[in-house]
Amino acid sequence: MTAADMKLRDQRIVLLGGTSGIGLATARAALAVGASVIVVSSNAERVADAVNGLGERTTGYTVDLKEQSAVRGLFEQIGPFDHLVYSAGDSLQTGALAGMDLDTVRQVFDVRVFGAIAAVKHGAPYLRPGGSVVLTSGVASLRPQRGWVALAGACSAMEGLARALAVELAPVRVNLVSPGLVRTPLWANLPDADREALFAASGEALPVGYVAGADDLAHAYLYLMTNRYITGQTVAVDGGGVLV
Numbered sequence: 001m002t003a004a005d006m007k008l009r010d011q012r013i014v015l016l017g018g019t020s021g022i023g024l025a026t027a028r029a030a031l032a033v034g035a036s037v038i039v040v041s042s043n044a045e046r047v048a049d050a051v052n053g054l055g056e057r058t059t060g061y062t063v064d065l066k067e068q069s070a071v072r073g074l075f076e077q078i079g080p081f082d083h084l085v086y087s088a089g090d091s092l093q094t095g096a097l098a099g100m101d102l103d104t105v106r107q108v109f110d111v112r113v114f115g116a117i118a119a120v121k122h123g124a125p126y127l128r129p130g131g132s133v134v135l136t137s138g139v140a141s142l143r144p145q146r147g148w149v150a151l152a153g154a155c156s157a158m159e160g161l162a163r164a165l166a167v168e169l170a171p172v173r174v175n176l177v178s179p180g181l182v183r184t185p186l187w188a189n190l191p192d193a194d195r196e197a198l199f200a201a202s203g204e205a206l207p208v209g210y211v212a213g214a215d216d217l218a219h220a221y222l223y224l225m226t227n228r229y230i231t232g233q234t235v236a237v238d239g240g241g242v243l244v
């Protein structure tokens, strides 16, 4: 455990989207350095599985982060805490804008952007002194592919939002992690063979030579929670993907 990690001992960390993938790995990493975690997502079974799997010092809540009143109620129940991590995101909606209706575009923003705004609005008043917020986007904002207009827009929105919140909520620090491709259940909808082909080809093309696991991302969230001199920044954890 590093001196920086020690700063999370006995801290209370709320992870919205903490029952799967990047959020779950961050919860595990935070527990390993002595924090207590509160994991939240919309599916009760997934919440129960995460709480059972994470073990001691873990609490879970089932909340649809699209529902503002439920988000407000969640923070009223949780009370004071130290760090807010937002990594909730529903299944990927890709496709050319010409064939995508605007309701679908709005849906892409619902959990990823408006859910995050609601979480910060209703969660920030409960942050203890020295607390921070770590949000999530994706390198689609920097390196969009065809069919990723809505997702790239949502990712870019999050980056501007993090900077503006860092100014508005100061001295609370607000930062953002921008993942490249990560092996998580987010990709579960792809047929197994297609998914493995995607990971193999993408990994080979990356400077680091492999596709990230969720643990690779968790370090970045812990770093942004513990480094007291960083705010308003986006940390890309993409294996060098934007370079190639």
Ligand SMILES: NC(=O)c1ccc[n+]([C@@H]2O[C@H](COP(=O)([O-])OP(=O)(O)OC[C@H]3O[C@@H](n4cnc5c(N)ncnc54)[C@H](OP(=O)(O)O)[C@@H]3O)[C@@H](O)[C@H]2O)c1
Binding pocket: 016, 017, 018, 019, 020, 021, 022, 023, 040, 041, 042, 043, 044, 046, 047, 063, 064, 065, 066, 087, 088, 089, 090, 111, 112, 136, 137, 138, 139, 178, 179, 180, 181, 182, 183, 184, 185, 186, 187
């Ligand atoms: N994996 C990647 O390759 C990658 C790359 C770039 C960016 N990202 C972004 O990083 C974030 C995390 O991705 P991940 O890979 O960790 O995905 P994941 O494994 O699918 O986890 C997403 C989490 O969000 C929760 N969630 C979804 N809709 C929700 C809702 N309405 N209310 C509450 N919780 C909700 C899910 O739980 P429930 O289903 O129980 O609600 C789950 O806990 C997403 O925003 C994703 O777009 C991921």
